[in-house]
Amino acid sequence: MSQPRRSPHDSYETETTDHQTETETILLKHLPLSPDLPSPLQKDAHLQFLIRNLIQGFPSRYTSQDASQPWLLYWTLQSFSVMGVALDPDNKQKAIDTIMAWQHPDGGFGGGPGQAAHLLPTYAAVCALAIVGRPGPGGGWDQIDREKMYEFFMSIKLSDGAFLVAHHAEVDVRGTYCLLVTAHLLNMLTPELLEGVPAFIMSCQTYEGGFSSASQPYFSPEPEGPPTLLDSPRPPLGEAHGGYTFCSLASWTMLQPYLALQKPSLQRSSLNFKTLLRWLVQMQGSEIELGGFKGRTNKLVDGCYSWWVGGCFALLSSLGIIGAHGRDDNHESSTTHQEDEAWDDIDDSLWDRAALQRYILCAAQHPAGGLRDKPPKPADSYHTLYCLAGLSSAQHNVFLSSTRQDVIVRSWKTPPESMHERLRQACFSHSLSWTEEEGTSRILGAQNNRMNATHPVFNLTMTHTEGIMAHFYKQTIPSRPKKM
Amino acid sequence: MKIEIVVDPARPAPPASLVSRVAPAASAPAASDARGASCCILQRPEWADVVPLEQYENVTPLAPIFYTDEYRDATNYFRGIVKSGEMSPRVLELTENVIRQNPGHYSAWQYRYKTLMALKSPLDDELQLMDELAIKHLKTYQVWHHRRLLVQQTRNPGPELEFIANSLQVDMKNYHTWSYRQWILAYFNDDALWSHELDFVESMLESDVRNNSAWHHRFFVAFQSGVRNGDEDRDAIVRRELAFVKERIAIAPNNASAWNYLRGVLDHAKIPYSELQAFVLPYSLPQLPLGIPPEVVDLENPLPSKDSQLPCVAAVEFMADIHEAAGGGDLVKATELWKSLANEHDTIRKRYWEYRIAESLKTKSGGDG
Numbered sequence: 001m002s003q004p005r006r007s008p009h010d011s012y013e014t015e016t017t018d019h020q021t022e023t024e025t026i027l028l029k030h031l032p033l034s035p036d037l038p039s040p041l042q043k044d045a046h047l048q049f050l051i052r053n054l055i056q057g058f059p060s061r062y063t064s065q066d067a068s069q070p071w072l073l074y075w076t077l078q079s080f081s082v083m084g085v086a087l088d089p090d091n092k093q094k095a096i097d098t099i100m101a102w103q104h105p106d107g108g109f110g111g112g113p114g115q116a117a118h119l120l121p122t123y124a125a126v127c128a129l130a131i132v133g134r135p136g137p138g139g140g141w142d143q144i145d146r147e148k149m150y151e152f153f154m155s156i157k158l159s160d161g162a163f164l165v166a167h168h169a170e171v172d173v174r175g176t177y178c179l180l181v182t183a184h185l186l187n188m189l190t191p192e193l194l195e196g197v198p199a200f201i202m203s204c205q206t207y208e209g210g211f212s213s214a215s216q217p218y219f220s221p222e223p224e225g226p227p228t229l230l231d232s233p234r235p236p237l238g239e240a241h242g243g244y245t246f247c248s249l250a251s252w253t254m255l256q257p258y259l260a261l262q263k264p265s266l267q268r269s270s271l272n273f274k275t276l277l278r279w280l281v282q283m284q285g286s287e288i289e290l291g292g293f294k295g296r297t298n299k300l301v302d303g304c305y306s307w308w309v310g311g312c313f314a315l316l317s318s319l320g321i322i323g324a325h326g327r328d329d330n331h332e333s334s335t336t337h338q339e340d341e342a343w344d345d346i347d348d349s350l351w352d353r354a355a356l357q358r359y360i361l362c363a364a365q366h367p368a369g370g371l372r373d374k375p376p377k378p379a380d381s382y383h384t385l386y387c388l389a390g391l392s393s394a395q396h397n398v399f400l401s402s403t404r405q406d407v408i409v410r411s412w413k414t415p416p417e418s419m420h421e422r423l424r425q426a427c428f429s430h431s432l433s434w435t436e437e438e439g440t441s442r443i444l445g446a447q448n449n450r451m452n453a454t455h456p457v458f459n460l461t462m463t464h465t466e467g468i469m470a471h472f473y474k475q476t477i478p479s480r481p482k483k484m
Numbered sequence: 485m486k487i488e489i490v491v492d493p494a495r496p497a498p499p500a501s502l503v504s505r506v507a508p509a510a511s512a513p514a515a516s517d518a519r520g521a522s523c524c525i526l527q528r529p530e531w532a533d534v535v536p537l538e539q540y541e542n543v544t545p546l547a548p549i550f551y552t553d554e555y556r557d558a559t560n561y562f563r564g565i566v567k568s569g570e571m572s573p574r575v576l577e578l579t580e581n582v583i584r585q586n587p588g589h590y591s592a593w594q595y596r597y598k599t600l601m602a603l604k605s606p607l608d609d610e611l612q613l614m615d616e617l618a619i620k621h622l623k624t625y626q627v628w629h630h631r632r633l634l635v636q637q638t639r640n641p642g643p644e645l646e647f648i649a650n651s652l653q654v655d656m657k658n659y660h661t662w663s664y665r666q667w668i669l670a671y672f673n674d675d676a677l678w679s680h681e682l683d684f685v686e687s688m689l690e691s692d693v694r695n696n697s698a699w700h701h702r703f704f705v706a707f708q709s710g711v712r713n714g715d716e717d718r719d720a721i722v723r724r725e726l727a728f729v730k731e732r733i734a735i736a737p738n739n740a741s742a743w744n745y746l747r748g749v750l751d752h753a754k755i756p757y758s759e760l761q762a763f764v765l766p767y768s769l770p771q772l773p774l775g776i777p778p779e780v781v782d783l784e785n786p787l788p789s790k791d792s793q794l795p796c797v798a799a800v801e802f803m804a805d806i807h808e809a810a811g812g813g814d815l816v817k818a819t820e821l822w823k824s825l826a827n828e829h830d831t832i833r834k835r836y837w838e839y840r841i842a843e844s845l846k847t848k849s850g851g852d853g
């Protein structure tokens with residue numbers, strides 16, 4: 001590859017440009033000789049890295065993750081799933097037993113046994129159970145105490161639509177995301193749980209277009225009754241950030257069925273998608289950064305944003321903001337696509353999918369196995385999953401299919417009567433109508449680099465998502481049309 | 485232990501050779517002898533009445549962490565305490581011990597806070613301890629949140645701003661530190677607290693004009709946190725901010741933070757981008773306009789510094805937006821600029837710039853038809 005241009009510094013150096021220059025110098029050494037010939041994905045080495053952690057355990061520097069044990073397991077298991085690997089039954093059972101030791105007696109899951117319930121590990125534990133669990137005694141799924149979990153959720157809900165991540169803990173939009181995913185998977189959605197959540201999400205969008213971690217509510221005191229929440233000011237706390245942006249946009253996506261059921265007067269405002277799209281594309285680093293993503297303006301590229309930022313584009317498509325590649329109406333022609341068709345003819349996405357794959361393959365793989373932020377950093381479980389999931393989202397076009405949604409709605413067992421039932425049915429069919437468009441995957445390098453597609457909202461495979469949702473909603477999911 | 489390769493039914497199988505190349509892993513460590521460890525700092529008589537609780541009683545966990553004996557010991561006692569519900573001074577000692585070893589242990593923080601409240605402990609001492617821990621563990625959510633809980637009790641936010649300023653010297657883009665500062669200002673909303681905030685941001689941007697956290701903070705102060713005494717003339721605030729950001733762009737034009745700020749101010753005040761055309765144009769050209777004698781310089785529209793690398797991508801984008809908004813024949817100009825971004829100045833975003841071209845044509849034909 002010809003040497004790409006350095007980022008312009010206008011001969012005015014600051015700490016930001018110092019870090020940028022240093023990173024560019026390192027990344028230059030990872031530039032592939034030809035853009036179409038990136039380093040191959042070292043699947044074996046990555047599997048070995050993950051297996052070592054899983055079976056032998058994590059070295060003591062992971063003590064800092066002691067309150068994130070469900071995450072360590074979820075990152076590992078979902079990395080396996082994305083690579084098309086599953087655990088054997090013995091280890092699956094061990095995983096289930098380990099996860100269930102994290103359930104808090106008063107509902108929700110903690111970061112480890114005896115730890116307080118917290119929204120983040122609750123998401124991780126439930127997703128891990130989606131991967132390894134099953135119905136029946138000892139299978140995990142039926143041992144989740146959903147009633148207590150719901151009580152826990154309501155006990156940390158605030159009047160501005162935000163949630164504390166745990167009792168006496170902070171408000172953070174990651175908590176909203178984790179709660180919504182859990183409630184979707186386990187069939188726990190109610191209008192009460194969702195009330196005010198859309199407005200909270202909206203208030204976290206910053207002038208740059210991305211989202212912050214939280215916002216500050218203001219209230220006007222009322223002579224009688226509780227104070228009323230003011231529309232303004234409601235400032236975001238913290239700048240636009242890739243992780244919070246994914247959580248906000250994925251939450252917004254999950255809220256669509258709920259918003260559609262609202263009275264039109266309550267549907268008036270929305271997000272600013274124009275600035276959001278602009279901000280998202282601005283997060284992709286240039287050629288000299290190998291097309292990796294950064295998480296904030298004027299910060300460095302980092303492998304984990306491959307998922308947090310790269311994953312946002314499929315969500316935007318599902319909201320009709322940008323031309324989704326996958327469209328039901330051209331289904332006929334799409335089945336005729338050949339894998340060897342020119343990339344550009346097929347890929348109408350607004351970001352550079354090939355470049356992101358190049359970053360992950362050339363810079364984010366650690367030679368000793370596992371993936372990382374950037375060289376020369378060590379690999380860890382977190383970056384391993386979010387680099388692999390980002391690779392997957394750069395390879396596949398997964399879109400929300402209205403055809404598929406119709407099929408699922410028609411197969412719903414008992415017609416919904418209450419608002420509550422309609423909400424559950426809508427969320428169920430919405431979650432399960434994500435479909436991979438056939439023949440449009442674009443794998444940079446060898447076919448061995450191919451990842452499984454992953455659910456753009458939940459980050460689980462389609463199979464795992466369908467399995468756990470079919471169980472908790474007591475529905476039979478119609479099989480997908482056979483692949484050609 | 486064997487790892488089966490099970491293919492997601494929705495996907496083709498990975499190459500078969502992968503199966504054989506997954507090596508057998510070593511057996512799991514024995515979890516049962518964990519209690520035999522004997523370094524135990526807590527094996528003191530005053531703890532004899534507490535029954536330590538092992539983490540995993542009847543389970544051999546998958547993916548265990550190899551704790552140090554000291555950490556295992558402290559957390560075993562912590563679990564014992566949580567179970568018994570004890571809230572006493574020694575609990576403060578124990579939770580501090582756990583937190584020092586793992587500041588991300590949110591349950592230890594939570595229990596510590598509840599104990600402080602139950603004991604009505606002097607919170608100034610606690611804040612002093614936090615001064616030390618926050619600087620040590622800047623990137624941990626909990627150190628900042630605990631501080632927030634304490635300050636909500638003491639209702640004395642005054643010293644916080646200086647503490648935050650010092651922390652930012654260590655890590656100038658720390659997300660938690662900045663959002664904590666915004667919370668302090670918004671929550672207490674006290675004029676005295678706000679009085680030096682613009683000076684503070686300015687000094688932060690002085691040390692690095694590309695610090696996006698500082699730009700965000702400036703937007704928060706100027707536009708998003710209500711109107712304070714003396715700031716009632718909103719147009720004047722907008723003018724002040726436009727002048728400020730133009731000067732910063734002139735120093736180092738290729739600074740996405742400053743351009744985003746400029747856009748933010750204009751969007752917020754609903755000012756059309758075209759009003760900035762005179763300022764932006766020179767930045768969008770391949771080189772500085774020659775032969776402008778310094779005395780003719782338009783103070784309202786500072787020119788790019790002489791070492792600027794032009795054209796500046798953000799300025800080209802901005803000019804294209806101006807032309808797009810003008811519509812009609814100007815769309816051709818916008819398209820030219822987008823093409824130059826797609827093919828020359830900002831090729832990684834080629835698809836986005838091409839999308840902008842396609843969208844503008846759509847709007848045009850929609851408007852005409």
Ligand SMILES: [Zn+2]
Nearest residue numbers: 302303304373
């Ligand atoms: Zn990262």
